Amino acid sequence: MRFEYTIEAGNFSKAGDASSSFKKILKQLNVDPHIIKRIVVSLYEGEVNIVAHAKGGKVICDVDTSRVTIQLIDVGPGIPDIAKAMQAGYSTASAKVREMGFGAGMGLQNIKNNADELIIKSEVGVGTQLTIIVNLNKA
Amino acid sequence: MKLREVAAILNAEVVCGHTKLERxxxxxxxxxLMSDVLTIDSEKLLLLTGLVNIQTIRTSEMSDIKNIVLVRNKKASPEMIALAEENRIVIMQCSYSMYKASGLLFQNGINPVY
Known part of the structure; x- marks a missing residue:
């Protein structure tokens, strides 16, 4: 099953709408609550990143019997140094993002901690693509 | 501890979720810092925060947090209340600082997350 969502740049009142919708779907699919939490925390962090940093983007969520694969694809400035962006505390967030309770340089690390696999591809001036994979089996 | 007791200790006003105070x-x-909140994995958690915007509720929704106390006399917006009600989240408001509210709850036996 595939679910797609459009993410609007800069609109913090809608940041989290996609994560909220997908969480409801996962609940309907009877996915383990702890796994749902790992999935939606990762997705939400990624969604906030698109709202905060990009010119817009989309989220594609694929669910099969063994895993959930989430692609967050944005059009935006890209990440010049992914290793640096992964460092705890490193952030390029604006004051507005910080006012919303984010921008502490924890997002990507938090995604990594919740995902079974995280792949980041980015091109400066073009955009960033995150692929988050979470296995649905508890083992 | 019941939410009802939390409200009494903090002299807090219940903004939404009045029927859920036996939790x-x-x-x-x-x-x-919502990024910090998103790292927490605890059951039956109460979030004390002075951050008042829609992302406070969204973060709680994603983190399965069902109980929020707004400190420092911060007020929940109608948008926050609507989203909280949709997610069965209780919001309370108190005039105490984060430090005082934390201290009172700790003194009354509620554990920290770590």
């Missing part, structure tokens, strides 16, 4: 609270996490 148990096992731990408290106090933070204005």
């Amino acid at each position: 148990d609270v096992q731990a408290v996490f106090a933070s204005d």
Whole structure:
């Protein structure tokens, strides 16, 4: 099953709408609550990143019997140094993002901690693509 | 501890979720940083925060946090209340600082997350 969502740049009142919708779907699919939490925390962090940093983007969520694969694809400035962006505390967030309770340089690390696999591809001036994979089996 | 007791200790006003005050609270996490809140994995958690915007509620929804106390006399917006009600989240408001609210709850036996 595939679910797609459009993410609007800069609109913090809608940041989290996609994560909220997908969480409801996962609940309907009877996915383990702890796994749902790992999935939606990762997705939400990624969604906030698109709202905060990009010119817009989309989220594609694929669910099969063994895993959930989430692609967050944005059009935006890209990440010049992914290793640096992964460092705890490193952030390029604006004051507005910080006012919303984010921008502490924890997002990507938090995604990594919740995902079974995280792949980041980015091109400066073009955009960033995150692929988050979470296995649905508890083992 | 029941949410009803939390409200009494903090002299807090219940903004939404009035019918859910018999819920148990096992731990408290106090933070204005939602990225920190998203790292917490505790059951029956109460969030103490002075951050008042829609992302406070969204973060709680994603983190399965059902109980929020807004400190420092911060007020929930109608948009926050609507989203909280949709997610069966209780919001309370108190005039105490984060430090005082945390201290009172700790003194009354609620555990920290870590």
